[in-house]
Amino acid sequence: MxxxxxxxxxxxxxxxxxxxxxxxxxxxxxxxxxxxxxxxxxxxxxxxxxxxxxxxxxxxxxxxxxxxxxxxxxxxxALVSVGADEPAASWRTDWSSRVNGYARQAVELDRMKRGIRAGKDAISFTSIAPDEQLFDLDNFRRAFLDRMALEGNVLLNYGYAKGYKPLIDYLMRYMEHKGVDLRGKDMLITSGFTEGLDIVLSALGKSRGGAVLCENPTHHTAIKNFKLNGFEITGIPMEHDGINLEELERALSGRKYDCAYFIPSYHNPTGIVMSPEKRIALMKLMAEYEVPVIEDGFNEELRYSGAHAMPLIASAGQGNGVIYLGSFSKVLFPGLRVGWVLADKELIDYLESVKRARNIHTSTLDQSVLFQYLHNGHLDKYLKKARAEYKRKYELTKACCEKYIPFARLSGDGGLHLFLEFAAGFDTHRLLAACSAKGVIFTPGDMFFMDGGGVNTMRIGFSRVKDEDIREGIRIIGEVAEQLGE
The missing domain is CATH 1.10.10.10 (Winged helix-like DNA-binding domain superfamily/Winged helix DNA-binding domain)
Known part of the structure; x- marks a missing residue:
C-alpha cells in the first residue's frame, strides 16, 4: 500500500x-x-x-x-458513512429515451459538435472571437483589485436579477451617446448576448402565429434560438447595403409576424453595414406593420472607416418597439459573459422576472469588474488599439482574398470576418474537406441560411490568425477552390 x-x-x-x-x-x-x-x-x-x-x-x-x-x-x-458494501439500488437509465424534444433539437442544431476540428498546426479561419494577445490584462487586473477593495464582501454574495446598478447606469449613458432616447426605457444585464436573446424569445407571445423575420443569411446562434423557442423563421435576402426592402415588404404584406431580428452593423456572417437610408426605411416598415424589432448590436464598435451608423433603436426615438441586445464580447473580454437588453420599461420588468427564475442573476463579480474597467476610462484606449490591429488584419485578409480568390464575390465592411460567395453549384463543404487535408479550415456558409441555401458561401474569420497564416491559408483555399471549380 x-x-x-x-x-x-x-x-x-x-x-x-x-x-x-x-x-x-x-x-x-x-x-x-x-x-x-x-x-x-x-x-x-x-x-x-x-x-x-x-x-x-x-x-x-x-x-x-x-x-x-x-x-x-x-x-x-474515522468511521465514514460512504454506503454499504453493495449499493442499495443501482440501475442504468436510457437517457436517449428520457430527454425531451428541446434537448434533441439542440443536439441537431449544434454544429460545433459535428464540425471539423482544427489540428494543432492547422490554420483556422473559423473563429470570430477577439485576439487574446490584445487583451488589456494590466488594467483589467487593476480594475479587479480596485473593485474588490471597495466592496469585495458584497460582490461575492448574491446580486440582483436586473443587474449591477453602477454598470446599468454606465451602459445607459453609453447607449445615450449612441443617440438612443432613454425615456421610457430600462435595462437588464444578462450572461452575454445569447442569454439575452433566449430570455427575450421565451417571453414573447406567439399571437401572430409564432413567426419571426430576419435577414438571410443570419447569425447561426439566433437561428438555433428561434427554432428552440418554437418560432417559424422567414429569411429576407441581403443586398450590398443591407436587407432587401422590397422582399421585406412583400413578406410583411403576406402574413403577420410576432417579431423581427436584424443585425444592422457588421452583419454576421456577411459583414455588411446597413446604410443609414435603409435603416430609416426599415424602421418605417416595422412601424407600419407594428412588428417589434430585436436589434443585435453585434460588432458596432469595430468601425474602421466611414461615418458612425446609429443603431435602429436610436432611429425609433421615443417609440418602444425596439429591443436592443448589446455586448462587448467581440471587442473586450468574452470570458466575462456580460451582455445587456435595452428595451421598454414594462418589457424589462417581465424579463427581469424570467431572469430571476432561470439563474437568479449574472455574476456580480464579472459585472462589477467590467464596470470598474469602463469607469477607469480604459474602453476608448483599448478600442483604439483593437480597431487599428483589426483594421490592419481586415485589409490584409481582404487583399489576400482579392488576390488568391478573385472568382468569388467578397463582402464585409469591417468587423472580424469576411464573407465569400462562389458561383452557383459550388460546394464549400467539399472545399472544406479538401482544404482540411492541407491544414486549413473555415466556416461553410450554409449554416447561416434558413432555407437550405448558402452551400456556395463561406465565412473567413481573421481576428486570431497570424499574418503569415492569413496569406498562406487563403492562398491554399484559392488554389483548392480553383481546382474544384474546373
Whole structure:
C-alpha cells in the first residue's frame, strides 16, 4: 500500500494531493475504520514527501472527519458513512429515451459538435472571437483589485436579477451617446448576448402565429434560438447595403409576424453595414406593420472607416418597439459573459422576472469588474488599439482574398470576418474537406441560411490568425477552390 502515489506537477499543493490520495483510500475501503495510520515520518518516507506535508494532510483530513487523533498514540481512520458494501439500488437509465424534444433539437442544431476540428498546426479561419494577445490584462487586473477593495464582501454574495446598478447606469449613458432616447426605457444585464436573446424569445407571445423575420443569411446562434423557442423563421435576402426592402415588404404584406431580428452593423456572417437610408426605411416598415424589432448590436464598435451608423433603436426615438441586445464580447473580454437588453420599461420588468427564475442573476463579480474597467476610462484606449490591429488584419485578409480568390464575390465592411460567395453549384463543404487535408479550415456558409441555401458561401474569420497564416491559408483555399471549380 501507498506505493502508487505520484505527486503531479503543477500548482496544486502536494499536501492537498496527499490528503485527496488518503481520502480516496478511505472511501474505497482500502483503509478501514479505526485502522492506525503510519506515523507522519513513516508515511512521508513511503510517499516521497516531507513530514510537514503529511502533518498538514492529516490535519486537513481530521478537519473533514476522515481521521481522528489519539494523544500520544497517533492518527486513526474515522468511521465514514460512504454506503454499504453493495449499493442499495443501482440501475442504468436510457437517457436517449428520457430527454425531451428541446434537448434533441439542440443536439441537431449544434454544429460545433459535428464540425471539423482544427489540428494543432492547422490554420483556422473559423473563429470570430477577439485576439487574446490584445487583451488589456494590466488594467483589467487593476480594475479587479480596485473593485474588490471597495466592496469585495458584497460582490461575492448574491446580486440582483436586473443587474449591477453602477454598470446599468454606465451602459445607459453609453447607449445615450449612441443617440438612443432613454425615456421610457430600462435595462437588464444578462450572461452575454445569447442569454439575452433566449430570455427575450421565451417571453414573447406567439399571437401572430409564432413567426419571426430576419435577414438571410443570419447569425447561426439566433437561428438555433428561434427554432428552440418554437418560432417559424422567414429569411429576407441581403443586398450590398443591407436587407432587401422590397422582399421585406412583400413578406410583411403576406402574413403577420410576432417579431423581427436584424443585425444592422457588421452583419454576421456577411459583414455588411446597413446604410443609414435603409435603416430609416426599415424602421418605417416595422412601424407600419407594428412588428417589434430585436436589434443585435453585434460588432458596432469595430468601425474602421466611414461615418458612425446609429443603431435602429436610436432611429425609433421615443417609440418602444425596439429591443436592443448589446455586448462587448467581440471587442473586450468574452470570458466575462456580460451582455445587456435595452428595451421598454414594462418589457424589462417581465424579463427581469424570467431572469430571476432561470439563474437568479449574472455574476456580480464579472459585472462589477467590467464596470470598474469602463469607469477607469480604459474602453476608448483599448478600442483604439483593437480597431487599428483589426483594421490592419481586415485589409490584409481582404487583399489576400482579392488576390488568391478573385472568382468569388467578397463582402464585409469591417468587423472580424469576411464573407465569400462562389458561383452557383459550388460546394464549400467539399472545399472544406479538401482544404482540411492541407491544414486549413473555415466556416461553410450554409449554416447561416434558413432555407437550405448558402452551400456556395463561406465565412473567413481573421481576428486570431497570424499574418503569415492569413496569406498562406487563403492562398491554399484559392488554389483548392480553383481546382474544384474546373
Amino acid at each position: 501507498f506505493n502508487d502515489f505520484k505527486p503531479l506537477e503543477g500548482d496544486r499543493p502536494v499536501r492537498i494531493q496527499v490528503k485527496d490520495y488518503l481520502k480516496r483510500l478511505i472511501i474505497k475501503g482500502a483503509l478501514q475504520a479505526d485502522q492506525k495510520l503510519p506515523s507522519t515520518r513513516e508515511l512521508g518516507s513511503l510517499l516521497g514527501v516531507g513530514r510537514n506535508t503529511v502533518i498538514a494532510a492529516y490535519a486537513d483530513l481530521e478537519e473533514e472527519g476522515f481521521v481522528y487523533a489519539l494523544p500520544g498514540k497517533g492518527s486513526y481512520v
